[in-house]
Amino acid sequence: MGTPRPQRKAWRPRYVGTVCALDLTVGLISASVALGLRFGLQATDSYNRGHLWLTISLPFAWLAALTLNRAYETRYLFVGNDEYARVVRSGLALTTTLAVAALAFDFPLARGYVIIAMPxxxxxxxxxRYLVRQRLHRSWARGDRLHRVILVGHQHAVGEMARRLRRERYHGLGVVGACLPYDQVTSGGRPAGASLPPVLGTFEDVATAVGRVAADTVVVLSCPEIAGAALRRLGWQLERDDVDLIVASTLVDVAGDRTTIRPVDGLPMLHVEHPRLKGGRRFVKAVFDRVSALLLLLLATPLLVVIALLVRLEPGAGGPTIFRQERVGRNGRLFVIYKFRTMYTDAEERLAELRHRNEHDGELFKIRDDPRVTRVGHRLRRFSLDELPQLVNVVKGDMSLVGPRPPLAREVANYPPDMRRRLVVKPGLTGLWQVSGRSDLSWEESIRLDLSYVENWSLAMDLTILLRTVGAVVRSSGAY
Structure with a gap:
């Protein structure tokens, strides 16, 4: 038996309490900084005493705004961007409330105070909140404070979900067992030949299995046997022990902000919006890409010059400083990608003799300690510095800062129909594939991540990926 359930879930209220205390501290420090910068030593004068009381009250108003915006509900904490969006909305709501209250009560609210305090x-x-979450994710990576999960579904779906959850620990779900249909449960308790978590019984045994392994979460995968009334009855059974029930959607890699529950005559209908591939947001993305890439190019000019000299002067390497290669862009349009050259000039001729050493499945060719890579090239690849010239591709409009990996024409020629979906957007200098492991990913997983990006793109996702890219580059994860 595992640890009793109240102790297992005790970290959740402690986590929320820590976030509340930090929010209160942030509110007090921000208000105090604004008071000091705006009024200086005159902050305690009788004329400014109102702002002194406002400074004392503002942290509690900030806590109230966050509470009203549901920023402390556990469904929005731990993973995803919704928590951060709610913090931003709370700030906008509190700013508006301050302005309206000042106008209604004729309070001489200093604009400089608000301009400093609220942002x-x-x-x-x-x-x-990001730092607290990262600390939690590190504990999840160690296997601590994980939600104890039982998967319910058919053998293939359970095996696939268990494999993904074992690989991606950032969600905090640790699989402790599974319940399968009766005909898939063998006498040994595990389907023959299947790499699955321990099988705890059939669909009728879910409630018993929860108590046996002290699970706190049940994930029901898509299967006709558990739907409608059966799912409702399972929810009633789990409710008694305060066990979370999660129903996994059959909509593969479609994010929650594209789905809306619309009740029709008492029936919950799931409305799925089309991905945002056109319109004003795409225009904003294009402008953001080009302006940001141009600024980065200007800031990185000294570094680019140093790298170019190192590549050019490497003994015995020869060849041009910039490597040019034809890649496939949006809607299948070909373009020339730019990189700093990291290989010897005979790299393509030596490819055939190294094919048998390929460490990557699918269409990609990757091996560690590739003998075709130069000494300088190894260092550039480790921190992705060889990809800096692609900023020129972003300025030209061939690429985006964030997007799917830019494929070769021979890779696209072997794409199955579903995989061509990744070509409806521009390829990216970075993307989900890079921040999730790059060369350490399987071909299937890298494609899944690219398709997930296409289906769920947003400006917030782009900014998150850009921030995560910095960490991935520093750690050199999957870079070789």
Whole structure:
């Protein structure tokens, strides 16, 4: 038996309590900084005493705004961007409330005070929550404080979900067992030849299995046997022990912000919006890409010059400084990609003799300690510095800062129909594939991530991936 359930779930209220205390501290510090910068030593004068009381009250108003925006509900904490969006909305709501209250009560609210306090409060609030979440994710990576999960479904679906959850620990779900249809449960308790978690019984045994392994979460995968009334009865059984029930959608890699529950005559209908591939947001993305890439190019000019000299002067390497290669862009349009050259000039001729050493499945060719890579090239690849010239591709409009990996024409020629979906957007300098492991990913997983990006793109996702890219580059994860 595992640890009693109340102790297992005790970390959740402690986590929420820590976030509340940090939000209160952020509110107090932000308001105090704004008071000091705006009024200085005159902050305690009788004329400014109102702002002194406002500074004392603002942290509690900030806590109230976050509570009203449901920023402390566990469904929005731990993973995803919704928590950060709610912090931003709380800041906007509190700013509006301050302005209306000042107007209604004829309070001489200093604009400089608000301009300093509110942006600082929002930015610091998001940053603090990010740091607390990263600490939690590190504990999840060690196997601590994981939700104990039982998977319910058919053998193939359970095996696939268990494999993905074992690989991706950032969600905090640790699989402790599974319940399968009766005909898939063998006398040994495990389907023959299947790499699955321990089988705890059939669909009729879910409630018993929860108590046996002290699970706190049940994930029901898509299967006709558990739907409608059966799912409702299972929910009633789990409710008694305060066990979370999660129903996995059959909509593969479609994010929650594209789905809406619409009740029709008492029936919950799931409305799925089309991905945002056109319109004003795409225009904003294009402008953001080009302006950001141009600024990065200007800032990185000294570094680019140093790298170019190192590549050019490497003994015995020869060849041009910039490597040019034809890649496939949006809607199948060909373009020339730019990189710093990291290989010897005879790299393509030596490819055939190294094919048998390929460590990657699918269409990609990757091996560690590739003998075709130069000494300088190894260092450039480790920190992805060889890809900096692709900023020129972003400025030209061939690529985006964030998007799917830019494929070769021979890779696209072997794509199955579903995989061509990744060509409806521009390829990216970075993407989900890079921040999730790059060369350490299987071909199937890298394609899944690219398709997930296409289906769920948003500006917030782009910014998150850009921030995660910095960490991935520093750690050199999957870079070789």
């Amino acid at each position: 600082l409060m929002v930015v610091a609030g998001v940053a603090v």
